[in-house]
Amino acid sequence: MLSSLLPAEVAVAETFDDPSDAVLFPEEEAAIARAVEKRRREYITARHCARLAMARLGLPPVAIGTGGNREPLWPAGVVGSMTHCDGYRAAAVARSVDVPGLGIDAEPHGALPTGVLDTIARPDEVPMLEALAAARPQVWWDRLLFSAKESVYKAWYPVAERWLGFEEASLDVEPGEVRDDGSITGGYTVRIHQSGAPLTRMAGRWMVESGFVVTAIVL
Numbered sequence: 218m219l220s221s222l223l224p225a226e227v228a229v230a231e232t233f234d235d236p237s238d239a240v241l242f243p244e245e246e247a248a249i250a251r252a253v254e255k256r257r258r259e260y261i262t263a264r265h266c267a268r269l270a271m272a273r274l275g276l277p278p279v280a281i282g283t284g285g286n287r288e289p290l291w292p293a294g295v296v297g298s299m300t301h302c303d304g305y306r307a308a309a310v311a312r313s314v315d316v317p318g319l320g321i322d323a324e325p326h327g328a329l330p331t332g333v334l335d336t337i338a339r340p341d342e343v344p345m346l347e348a349l350a351a352a353r354p355q356v357w358w359d360r361l362l363f364s365a366k367e368s369v370y371k372a373w374y375p376v377a378e379r380w381l382g383f384e385e386a387s388l389d390v391e392p393g394e395v396r397d398d399g400s401i402t403g404g405y406t407v408r409i410h411q412s413g414a415p416l417t418r419m420a421g422r423w424m425v426e427s428g429f430v431v432t433a434i435v436l
């Protein structure tokens with residue numbers, strides 16, 4: 218699913234369940250020692266995916282720690298991103314000589330909870346969402362906007378090392394196209410509205426397939 222959104226330089230691993238042979242490094246174990254089972258499973262499997270993806274780049278398995286703002290700490294020379302939601306986990310990694318940064322996100326394909334759209338959409342994005350819904354009513358565009366902004370944040374943070382609010386990014390989302398297999402895929406562009414921002418524009422891809430929305434930004 219995700220690999221079709223990303224260039225060949227980015228290695229991807231994704232899974233729809235939690236493999237029983239996934240293991241953590243001691244420092245990763247320490248980071249989730251007090252977590253509930255659901256959180257343990259998503260953390261373990263996403264890191265398992267990350268190491269599978271790194272192996273596809275010829276990189277050895279290493280611990281992927283967690284920084285002070287929950288960002289994954291990739292080894293030197295590697296950029297990457299991880300995501301997990303009920304029924305899906307994935308990681309995407311690349312060598313930093315090939316790709317300066319990336320962000321991925323996955324969400325169940327369904328409506329956002331009531332009230333959430335008001336907190337994540339800018340006023341100028343609302344007419345776009347209405348037009349998209351009229352053009353392609355089978356897509357939950359509110360959820361897609363949310364996921365696309367989460368991908369923006371995951372690509373943004375390792376470069377900017379600071380917060381980016383939902384209102385500080387405006388997205389222009391394409392209606393996309395329906396493929397023969399029933400999946401729907403398209404692109405989106407991003408403008409950042411933050412003073413002194415080290416990144417002002419980004420571009421991403423999105424896909425709706427198998428009950429999930431997945432989004433990906435490559436810087």
Ligand SMILES: CC(C)(COP(=O)(O)OP(=O)(O)OC[C@H]1O[C@@H](n2cnc3c(N)ncnc32)[C@H](O)[C@@H]1OP(=O)(O)O)[C@@H](O)C(=O)NCCC(=O)NCCS
Binds near residue numbers: 299
């Ligand atoms: C951090 C955040 C993006 C995570 O998204 P989510 O949908 O809750 O969860 P996902 O499962 O898709 O992703 C979680 C993973 O994101 C990664 N992540 C978390 N914080 C991150 C950061 N600051 N930078 C980069 N990646 C980060 C981690 O790998 C995390 O998994 P882990 O804790 O198991 O390592 C979200 O919780 C958040 O804080 N959003 C607010 C900021 C934002 O999105 N702004 C919008 C800008 S337009």
